Amino acid sequence: MATAITQPDAQPIERENYLNKHYGVWSWLLTTDHKRIALLYLMSITFFFFIGGFFALLIRLELLTPTGDLVQADTYNKLFTQHGQVMVFFFLIPSIPAVLGNFLVPMMVGAKDLAFPRINLLSWYLYIIGGIMMLHCMLTGGVDTGWTFYVPFSTAFSNTKVIEAGLAIFVVGFSSILTGLNFIVTIHRMRAPGMTWGRLPLFIWAHYATSVIQILGTPVIAITLVLVVAERALHLGIFDPKLGGDPLLFQHLFWFYSHPAVYIMILPSMGVVTEIIACFSRKRIFGYHFVALSSIAIAVFGFLVWAHHMFVAGISIYAALVFSILSYAVAVPSAVKVFNWTATLYKGSIHYDAPMLYAFGFLGLFTIGGLTGLFLACLGVDMHVHDTYFVIAHFHYIMVGGAVMGYLGGMHFWWPKISGKLYPEGWARLAALIVFIGFNLTFFPQFLLGYMGMPRRYFQYPAEFQVLNVLSTAGATVLGVGYLLPMIYFLWSMRYGKPAPDNPWNAAGLEWKTASPPPTFNFDEEPVVTWEAYNYDELDSEHKQEVPVVG
Amino acid sequence: MSDSTVAVQGETHNPALLHHFATEEQQRNASSFGMWIFLGTEVMFFGGLFCAYLIYRGWYFGDFAAASKSINAALGGTNTAVLICSSLTVVLAIWAAQTSRRALMLAMLVLTMLFGLAFLGIKGIEYRDKFVEHHVPGPSFSFEHEEIPSHPGEYANPRHAEIFFALYFIMTGLHALHMVVGLGIFSWLLWAAWKGRFTPEYHTPLEIGGLYWHFVDIVWIYLFPLLYLIDRHR
Amino acid sequence: MAEHTASEHPKSPLTTYFSVWIALLFGTGLTYYAAKLDLGVFNAAVALIIATTKALLVALFFMHLKGAHEKLLKLVVISTIFFLFILLVLSMVDYGTRTWS
Incomplete structure (x- = not known):
């Protein structure tokens, strides 16, 4: 067994952990260990992230000039469609839940594994099957309907591979449902003794809320895609106005899932940020119960607002009024979170480590994204900016500035636990800075472009928009570098990084009370919880002698 | 109980207790809770279809009624009864497992599957009728000169009737697909029951499979009046 | 109970x-x-x-x-039905009022 260890500067005795317990491809492909499945997901979603990023790069390159010189309209339509589909369904939705959530949920509640380990593995295989279908679809012609599959274009007119893309997303949707189901059962049924609901980390509350959306929202898009596929294949008339159908019905069903899906992306990220802010300001979270319940409130309100995507599509103005008011309501629980994070930071002893830099980035960018969302919820303003780059900028501030920032922050925060190695802190801070600058340079100009009236989804534009578009493309390049850096130094650290102590951040939470990397069943003995979450005051007074606080 | 894994488990006697659960009760509760949540996703899955149905039934009531009238309600009613009987045999099978009546359990499982097959057979007859009458949506669809029940002398719009039939085939088709999956699950349960896996203490798979079967029954309980019995009194 | x-x-x-x-x-x-x-x-x-x-x-x-x-199972059923109603009712808010103006 010892001969299989490939480390050059191997420590004398390596503790047995989930990484070195078994070797070989099959020990990974047939594993039911939630931590290994998390790593399988990590590799898969990273792969799709770079595919989606590649499409984004091509889009930005094309938009460098006002005319279509890199690609023409047909190709451009496929580029933005597949950028959206890959990023939404194959990266953002699984990102934090399937990687960090998979890894951490059982550990944070003090369980040996998720409730249904084999279903967890099945969920990864469904993801892979969906992913292969999507790749096949892209390589054999692609699809050009926009990620939204709007009918009747997708069912009656587009001559691209709508059916295959629809089925790929159908399959990957079930992977998401199974993840959510596993989390809910685990959080309800597998908590360690003493781990009451009021002691759960807010990461868990966030994942609970996310899972509710996954299990109740995802089936609706699944059936919607079934209808689209059936209509396209058999020429039914359910969505076709020519045959008596209503295209708006498609939009209702589609957004019933796809609006809450935004909260599938952002809620876990909020959970990550909560953990990071508490740890690096060494304080209890201000208003624990409000933050916990605001996650649930976001999940519920998220289902009440979907038609704000359809204000100009021809829905009844009375319905538009109702949905506009309801959309404002979502801002309340989101604001509760932002204010509570800010209050937690107040008079905290703040450490500017890389995860915290990402959390700060999240705070600012999410606030901008959220507030511009209110502009869009406002009927009058939406008429003006609907389907412009203003919308693009808004949701990228939420999904990239919010969700991806949180994802990267979480990856840095828990990397020592996941890999057992420390990443290079200097590089990580630099990368956080580059991502923040690159992001704002990419997307802030798009607010201006949108407000000036540049519509989304066109491969060419009037020459007066060029300066801002060049800025945006330049930003995208910087952002790309910012995303490549962590991948490089994470990989580097797996081989050359310093071994991580069990609790490098002196953080609260059960996951830090076990080894880094953890043993296969997470804890050597079943933990019993007798403390509240985020007891940093107690932790710091305990450790005052051992770990001097570095200024 | 003849599994070789018994020895590995040490003090716990049940080979079906998985390593990450502390007690059998925890495992059982987790399983049934998981199944209920899954059924929740199924409700939403069919919910999208019910939403579509509701809208078009409101818009095209007369056409829907005419189309609904062309389906054989007697066959649909029989199928409802068949499914209800199968639900009874499922609970009886579980009860037999709880009270160590092996022969009864096996008989009830077989009976459940026979009812399931009967349902699919009757469904097949119904589909064949629709096929013969050119009521299957698609190029050869035809629904000309069919009277609207509430407005004698007026003909239903074939396009709108086609939407009804599209929904009819998708809804009953997905339901039938769930029946097929259910038959698969019950084949496995029958095999496991034959092998003697289920005892009064441990029969969680039977309960989980039963939950699924009952749910499929409930879906049909709604599908029957909604699809077969629109405006039947004229 | x-x-x-x-x-x-x-x-x-x-x-x-x-x-x-x-x-x-x-x-x-x-x-x-x-x-x-x-x-x-x-x-x-x-x-x-x-x-x-x-x-x-x-x-x-x-x-x-x-x-x-446990009340948990009832909670699952009730919340599922609640969300189903959200889907149906809020869609009907649109379909029911489209012809008002």
Whole structure:
């Protein structure tokens, strides 16, 4: 067994952990260990992230000039469609839940594994099957309907591979449902003794809320895609106005899932940020119960607002009024979170480590994204900016500035636990800075472009928009570098990084009370919880002698 | 109980207790809770279809009624009864497992599957009728000169009737697909029951499979009046 | 409540099962014949009430929702139905008011 260890500067005795317990491809492909499945997901979603990023790069390159010189309209339509589909369904939705959530949920509640380990593995295989279908679809012609599959274009007119893309997303949707189901059962049924609901980390509350959306929202898009596929294949008339159908019905069903899906992306990220802010300001979270319940409130309100995507599509103005008011309501629980994070930071002893830099980035960018969302919820303003780059900028501030920032922050925060190695802190801070600058340079100009009236989804534009578009493309390049850096130094650290102590951040939470990397069943003995979450005051007074606080 | 894994488990006697659960009760509760949540996703899955149905039934009531009238309600009613009987045999099978009546359990499982097959057979007859009458949506669809029940002398719009039939085939088709999956699950349960896996203490798979079967029954309980019995009194 | 259901266990549930079964068959017949009566706008309502009653019977007695030791399962059912209603009702807010103006 010892001969299989490939480390050059191997420590004398390596503790047995989930990484070195078994070797070989099959020990990974047939594993039911939630931590290994998390790593399988990590590799898969990273792969799709770079595919989606590649499409984004091509889009930005094309938009460098006002005319279509890199690609023409047909190709451009496929580029933005597949950028959206890959990023939404194959990266953002699984990102934090399937990687960090998979890894951490059982550990944070003090369980040996998720409730249904084999279903967890099945969920990864469904993801892979969906992913292969999507790749096949892209390589054999692609699809050009926009990620939204709007009918009747997708069912009656587009001559691209709508059916295959629809089925790929159908399959990957079930992977998401199974993840959510596993989390809910685990959080309800597998908590360690003493781990009451009021002691759960807010990461868990966030994942609970996310899972509710996954299990109740995802089936609706699944059936919607079934209808689209059936209509396209058999020429039914359910969505076709020519045959008596209503295209708006498609939009209702589609957004019933796809609006809450935004909260599938952002809620876990909020959970990550909560953990990071508490740890690096060494304080209890201000208003624990409000933050916990605001996650649930976001999940519920998220289902009440979907038609704000359809204000100009021809829905009844009375319905538009109702949905506009309801959309404002979502801002309340989101604001509760932002204010509570800010209050937690107040008079905290703040450490500017890389995860915290990402959390700060999240705070600012999410606030901008959220507030511009209110502009869009406002009927009058939406008429003006609907389907412009203003919308693009808004949701990228939420999904990239919010969700991806949180994802990267979480990856840095828990990397020592996941890999057992420390990443290079200097590089990580630099990368956080580059991502923040690159992001704002990419997307802030798009607010201006949108407000000036540049519509989304066109491969060419009037020459007066060029300066801002060049800025945006330049930003995208910087952002790309910012995303490549962590991948490089994470990989580097797996081989050359310093071994991580069990609790490098002196953080609260059960996951830090076990080894880094953890043993296969997470804890050597079943933990019993007798403390509240985020007891940093107690932790710091305990450790005052051992770990001097570095200024 | 003849599994070789018994020895590995040490003090716990049940080979079906998985390593990450502390007690059998925890495992059982987790399983049934998981199944209920899954059924929740199924409700939403069919919910999208019910939403579509509701809208078009409101818009095209007369056409829907005419189309609904062309389906054989007697066959649909029989199928409802068949499914209800199968639900009874499922609970009886579980009860037999709880009270160590092996022969009864096996008989009830077989009976459940026979009812399931009967349902699919009757469904097949119904589909064949629709096929013969050119009521299957698609190029050869035809629904000309069919009277609207509430407005004698007026003909239903074939396009709108086609939407009804599209929904009819998708809804009953997905339901039938769930029946097929259910038959698969019950084949496995029958095999496991034959092998003697289920005892009064441990029969969680039977309960989980039963939950699924009952749910499929409930879906049909709604599908029957909604699809077969629109405006039947004229 | 929990103790009550626990003490109920030894009693044979067969009577319940068969009565529910009879009730469900009766309900099926009732649906069929109620559809033949002219109840005006209430035909659909009657059909849905009967169907919901039947569904409740199946859920409560066959799926053992009634004797469930935990309220959790009821919570799952209620919240699922709640979200289904959100889908249907909020869609109808659009479809019901489109012709107002």
